[in-house]
Amino acid sequence: MSATIMDGREVSRHLRPELERYAQELKERCDRAPALAAILIGDDPASRQYVRNKRRFAEELGFESRMVTMTAEEVSTQRLLEEIGRINADRGVAGILLQLPIPEKVDRFRLFDAIDPAKDVDAVGAVNVSDFYRAQLGRFIPCTPRGVLTLLNYYGVPVEGARVAVIGRSDIAGKPMALILGGRRCNATVTWCHRLTRDLAAVCRESDIVVSCAGAESEAPFLITADMIRPGACVIDVGFRRVGPGKFAGDVDFDGVKEVAGWLTLNPGGTGPMTVLALMQNMIDAARYELGLERAAYSFDFAMISKP
Numbered sequence: 001m002s003a004t005i006m007d008g009r010e011v012s013r014h015l016r017p018e019l020e021r022y023a024q025e026l027k028e029r030c031d032r033a034p035a036l037a038a039i040l041i042g043d044d045p046a047s048r049q050y051v052r053n054k055r056r057f058a059e060e061l062g063f064e065s066r067m068v069t070m071t072a073e074e075v076s077t078q079r080l081l082e083e084i085g086r087i088n089a090d091r092g093v094a095g096i097l098l099q100l101p102i103p104e105k106v107d108r109f110r111l112f113d114a115i116d117p118a119k120d121v122d123a124v125g126a127v128n129v130s131d132f133y134r135a136q137l138g139r140f141i142p143c144t145p146r147g148v149l150t151l152l153n154y155y156g157v158p159v160e161g162a163r164v165a166v167i168g169r170s171d172i173a174g175k176p177m178a179l180i181l182g183g184r185r186c187n188a189t190v191t192w193c194h195r196l197t198r199d200l201a202a203v204c205r206e207s208d209i210v211v212s213c214a215g216a217e218s219e220a221p222f223l224i225t226a227d228m229i230r231p232g233a234c235v236i237d238v239g240f241r242r243v244g245p246g247k248f249a250g251d252v253d254f255d256g257v258k259e260v261a262g263w264l265t266l267n268p269g270g271t272g273p274m275t276v277l278a279l280m281q282n283m284i285d286a287a288r289y290e291l292g293l294e295r296a297a298y299s300f301d302f303a304m305i306s307k308p
Helices: 008-029 045-060 077-088 108-114 126-135 143-154 174-182 200-205 271-290
Strands: 004-006 035-041 064-070 093-098 163-167 189-193 209-212 234-237 241-244 247-249 263-265
Touching: 008 143, 008 271, 035 045, 035 077, 045 064, 045 241, 045 271, 064 077, 077 093, 077 108, 093 108, 093 271, 108 126, 143 174, 143 234, 143 271, 163 174, 163 200, 174 189, 174 209, 189 200
Parallel strands: 004 263, 035 064, 035 093, 163 189, 163 209, 209 234, 234 263
Antiparallel strands: 241 247
């Protein structure tokens, strides 16, 4: 067996014309192109790469792209609150992105909650988190889960009734991922795990779908290896870590797992492009909401074609 490789770049190319149509509609309705404002702290290489990709995609769609950078040494909660307040007041900005990770000395939840809910395109503030957890969609869908679910949809992976292991508990990936998959829109049975879960291998071997969002070092080179995967299962690798100068890896041993799994994401090139795509979808929605329009509808998009 050799897995079907899930290529986020392919899905992004497929959906791009639809995003371009919605972006063009916004430009025709608005006096100026909506802007995405990104705040980046420190020099984490993965974060810088993600921000570059997000800004480039935004600009290619005709959106403005603004960047605020700070060093980890100079940053403080108060300074960031002031910067977020300034961006909130800028009517030209449709979406605000506070790129993670951020230094531990900064109160990230105060910062999340300070972002105007109408511009919170990462869905991290208290208002949008509450809406999302109650309705499972809310105003904005967290970008990584939205991208992963669109990827599953595009490749026809059966989700309803499936047993799923979600590994990771971050506010932007693991938590919302487990909630959506286990909720009424997907109807999977989810085991929510983390790196300290006892006998993680046994949990994974029982699962039809494994979504690994750990992105952290383990004692072994990879957190997820071929012996942990049920033959024919779907494996989604959200993890992203630096393993050397200019080299990155995920949580999953790609070469080993591809000989066992039924579906397997590239990494890089799998969930990363989907996260960027989902951010652009949320950006378009933010601008549409401001005009009194409904959420945009895309083919192979979880938000629109999953069950109500």
